[in-house]
Amino acid sequence: MRLLVLGIALLFITSAFSIELVQDMTVKKIQEGEYIGEDKDEYLFTSENVLSVKQSFLMSLVLPGLGEFYSKSYIKAAGFLAAEIGLWAGFAYYMNEYNIKEDDFKDYANLHWIDSVWLGWYDSLCALKDTNQLGIEILPDTKTQQYYEMIGKYDWFVFGWDDIISREDFDDLVMQTFELAAPLPPEEVHRVLVRDILSKLESPHRDHYTKMRKDANKQYTSAKYFLGIVVVNHLISAFDAAITAKRSNDKLYKGFTGVKEIDLNARCDIVHGLPTPKLTMTLVW
Secondary structure, X not given: OHHHHHHHHHHHHHHHHHHOXXXXXXXXXXXXXXXXXXXXXXXXXXXXXXXXXXXXXXXXXXXXXXXXXXXXXXXXXXXXXXXXXXXXXXXXXHHHHHHHHHHHHHHHHHHHEOHHHHHHHHHHHHHHOOOOOOOOOOOOOOOOHHHHHXXXXXXXXXXXXXXXXXXXXXXXXXXXXXXXXXOOOHHHHHHHHHHHOHHHOOOHHHHHHHHHHHHHHHHHHHHHHHHHHHHHHHHHHHHHHHHHHHHHHHHHOOOXXXXXXXXXXXXXXXXXXXXXXXXXXXXXX
């Protein structure tokens, strides 16, 4: 949900800056009047035939393809709308996959990481050094995202994994940490214990858990890419709609812009296994 809110906020923030780039000068100049005939009472064409560049821009900014539909460019309208639907479908798919995998790795951690054992060791170590806190990695009091990240990422928490706890020499390992920590100043305990003991312990359960989190994060990253391309699709469609409306107006009044042709080519390529948007624009003067 936070990712979705972030994407929508990004869209509207970007839109606020983008709107300033499009000025509806075509309609303004035409409505000010270009006359034919000696009596100058006949318009070259009427404003009813003119499309609003700003309106088409804003319409497609809200819903890709809507501005193109307003400009009677129906094929492009269908293309942008189909892309919008497909991108949101991709975002929903990968977010659903992430949520499933997130539940899986949390369930796995709750089953195989025994917080009471780790906390017992940690509290004893703090008592030994007469301090309330040791180390630079502090376990949250509740099972937040940070909690689930830390127990798998840092060697400091290896004594919580059940396949380490079940080792025959686990009690000896605990005593070794106490003996090693005893003569050290408190600020050195974390570094030395991790270097000499904790980082050398292998836990298949921890390794599997880390892989599960990595797989889940890949789904989350893919969802972010799709959300980012949604924003890009809105912007591309908005500018394309403005250009389409302007070109339509130029057919009524040749030479207004001095631009003979403007083409936008948007596509999505797969780069390093992730969807990446690409946009090229061609101007013919």
